[in-house]
Amino acid sequence: MKLPVTDLIVFIIITLGNVIFGASFFIRNKTSDQFTSGGGKLPAWVVGMSIFATFVSSISFLALPGKAYVSNWNALVFSFAIPIAAIMASKFFVPLYRNLGSISAYNFLEVRFGAWARIYASLCYILTQLMRTGAILLLLALPLNALFGWNIKTIIIITGIAVIVYSMMGGIQAVIWTDAIQGIILIVGALVCAAILTFNMPEGPAQVFEIASANHKFSLGSFGASLTDSTFWVVLIYGLFINLQNYGIDQNFVQRYMTTSSEKKAKSSALFGALLYVPVSLVFFYIGTALFSYYTAQPDLLPGELKAAGMGDKVFPHFIVNGLPTGITGLLIASIFAAGMSTVSTSINSTATIILSDYYQRYFNKNASEKSSMKVLYISSVIFGFLGITISLALVGVESILDAWWSLASIFSGGMLGLFLLAFLSKKVRNIDAAVGVILGVVVIAWMSLSPLYFTEGNALAFKSPFHTNLTIVFGTLVIFLVGFISMKFFAKKETQSN
Structure with a gap:
C-alpha cells in the first residue's frame, strides 16, 4: 500500500526530529555523571513523563489493544496495582537510593549481602532488558510492515540502530527529554484514535458499547480462586509484584530518581509517571474493544487473514493504515515509534550504566578516568543495542508478543x-x-x-x-x-x- 505524502511527512518529521533532538544532547554530555544522571538537575515533571513513557512502550500501544481485541479487559487489572507499587516505592525506596548516593540500584545488595548479590541482581536485570528490548523492537516493526510491506527484520535492524545512535550520543538527558516529548505524542495519538473509532461506528458511538457488552469484552476476568487461569486475582498479584519490582528496584526507574535535584522531586516524578499510566492504559484497552466492535459491525473491512486466531496484534496496525484520515495515520505510526524508542533508549542507557558502575569501575578500574568511563558507556550501549536487535529478530513469529514478554519478564527477573x-x-x-x-x-x-x-x-x-x-x-x-x-x-x- 502506498502511504499518502501527508502521512509520510508527519511520520518523518516526528521520528527524525526525535532522533536529531536526542543526538543534540551530545554537546551537554561530556562526563559519566552527565551521561548517567544528567548531573541531578532535570525537572521533576520531565522525569515523571519519562517514567510514564518508559513504562508504556509499544508493548502497551499495540499489544494491549491486541489483547483487548481478542479477549477482554482482564489484562487491565495489571494497571490497578501500579499506584500501590509507586506509593510504596516513593515512601521506602526513593529515600533509600537517594541516601546511598549510588547510581546503581544494586549497590545496596552488595552493602547488605556481598558482591555475589549485586552480580546476581544486575545480571537478571540485563537479561530482562534484553528481552524487553527485543519484544519492543518487534512491535515497532509491525505497523511499518503493514504499511509498506517492508521486511520486518529489516525494519527491526534500522530502527534499532537509530535508537542506539541517539541514546549513545545524548545519554540520560537525551533519553529523558525525548521520553517526555514522545509521551505527549503517544497520549495525543491514542486519544485521537479512540475518538475516531468511537464516532465512526455505523450506528453511532453507542454501538461500540452494545457490541462489546454483548460479547463480554469489558470483563475483568474470573474472580475465582484458580491459580491456573488468568483470573482477576492472578493478574492483580502479578501486577503488584512486577510493578513493585519496576518502581522499587528496576535500574530504569532508580536511575531517574537520581536525576532530580531533591528527594521530594524524585518522589513526585515517580507518582506522576505511575498515576498517568493508569488512565492512558484504559484508553489502550478501549481502543482494542472499539476495534472489535468496529470490525464486528463492518466485517468486510477486515481482511480474511486477520480474522484468524493469533492475529490480534496486527489488527490495530491494519486500522491505523486503512481506517484513519490522511495525516492521522502518520501521527499514530509516529506515536508507536515514539513509545518504543523511549523504552529502548532507556534500556540501552541504564544497561550501559550498570556495566560501568557494577562491573568496570568495581572490578576492572576502580579509579577510572572520565575518558575511559565514557568509552565504556559508549561501547556498552552499542553492544547491548545490537544484542537487543538479535533477540528481536529471534522473536519474529511469536503468536502473542504480550504473553511472550510477560513470561520472559517473570523468568529473567x-x-x-x-x-x-x-x-x-x-x-x-x-x-x-x-x-x-x-x-x-x-x-x-x-x-x-x-x-x-x-x-x-x-x-x-x-x-x-x-x-x-x-x-x-x-x-x-x-x-x-x-x-x-x-x-x-x-x-x-x-x-x-x-x-
Missing part, C-alpha cells in the same frame, strides 16, 4: 524482589541466608518456567507446574524471601544453642 525485600525488611538476615533463599528461589523459577516444555505427557505430567506462568515471579520472590528469613531464624537458634 529471577525473584530479585525477594532478595531486595530480605535486605530491606530484615537487618538480621545474613549473606548465607540470602544465598540459600536465592538458590531455592531460582530452582522454583526454573521449574515453573520450564515445566510446560518438558513435562508434557505420560508420567511426566505429575511434575508439571499447576500454576499460571504469570505467578513465576510471585513464587520466586516469596520463596527467596521466606527461605532466607527462615534460614536466619534457624541458624540464629542453632548458634544460640551452641553457645
Whole structure:
C-alpha cells in the first residue's frame, strides 16, 4: 500500500526530529555523571513523563489493544496495582537510593549481602532488558510492515540502530527529554484514535458499547480462586509484584530518581509517571474493544487473514493504515515509534550504566578516568543495542508478543524482589541466608518456567507446574524471601544453642 505524502511527512518529521533532538544532547554530555544522571538537575515533571513513557512502550500501544481485541479487559487489572507499587516505592525506596548516593540500584545488595548479590541482581536485570528490548523492537516493526510491506527484520535492524545512535550520543538527558516529548505524542495519538473509532461506528458511538457488552469484552476476568487461569486475582498479584519490582528496584526507574535535584522531586516524578499510566492504559484497552466492535459491525473491512486466531496484534496496525484520515495515520505510526524508542533508549542507557558502575569501575578500574568511563558507556550501549536487535529478530513469529514478554519478564527477573525485600525488611538476615533463599528461589523459577516444555505427557505430567506462568515471579520472590528469613531464624537458634 502506498502511504499518502501527508502521512509520510508527519511520520518523518516526528521520528527524525526525535532522533536529531536526542543526538543534540551530545554537546551537554561530556562526563559519566552527565551521561548517567544528567548531573541531578532535570525537572521533576520531565522525569515523571519519562517514567510514564518508559513504562508504556509499544508493548502497551499495540499489544494491549491486541489483547483487548481478542479477549477482554482482564489484562487491565495489571494497571490497578501500579499506584500501590509507586506509593510504596516513593515512601521506602526513593529515600533509600537517594541516601546511598549510588547510581546503581544494586549497590545496596552488595552493602547488605556481598558482591555475589549485586552480580546476581544486575545480571537478571540485563537479561530482562534484553528481552524487553527485543519484544519492543518487534512491535515497532509491525505497523511499518503493514504499511509498506517492508521486511520486518529489516525494519527491526534500522530502527534499532537509530535508537542506539541517539541514546549513545545524548545519554540520560537525551533519553529523558525525548521520553517526555514522545509521551505527549503517544497520549495525543491514542486519544485521537479512540475518538475516531468511537464516532465512526455505523450506528453511532453507542454501538461500540452494545457490541462489546454483548460479547463480554469489558470483563475483568474470573474472580475465582484458580491459580491456573488468568483470573482477576492472578493478574492483580502479578501486577503488584512486577510493578513493585519496576518502581522499587528496576535500574530504569532508580536511575531517574537520581536525576532530580531533591528527594521530594524524585518522589513526585515517580507518582506522576505511575498515576498517568493508569488512565492512558484504559484508553489502550478501549481502543482494542472499539476495534472489535468496529470490525464486528463492518466485517468486510477486515481482511480474511486477520480474522484468524493469533492475529490480534496486527489488527490495530491494519486500522491505523486503512481506517484513519490522511495525516492521522502518520501521527499514530509516529506515536508507536515514539513509545518504543523511549523504552529502548532507556534500556540501552541504564544497561550501559550498570556495566560501568557494577562491573568496570568495581572490578576492572576502580579509579577510572572520565575518558575511559565514557568509552565504556559508549561501547556498552552499542553492544547491548545490537544484542537487543538479535533477540528481536529471534522473536519474529511469536503468536502473542504480550504473553511472550510477560513470561520472559517473570523468568529473567529471577525473584530479585525477594532478595531486595530480605535486605530491606530484615537487618538480621545474613549473606548465607540470602544465598540459600536465592538458590531455592531460582530452582522454583526454573521449574515453573520450564515445566510446560518438558513435562508434557505420560508420567511426566505429575511434575508439571499447576500454576499460571504469570505467578513465576510471585513464587520466586516469596520463596527467596521466606527461605532466607527462615534460614536466619534457624541458624540464629542453632548458634544460640551452641553457645
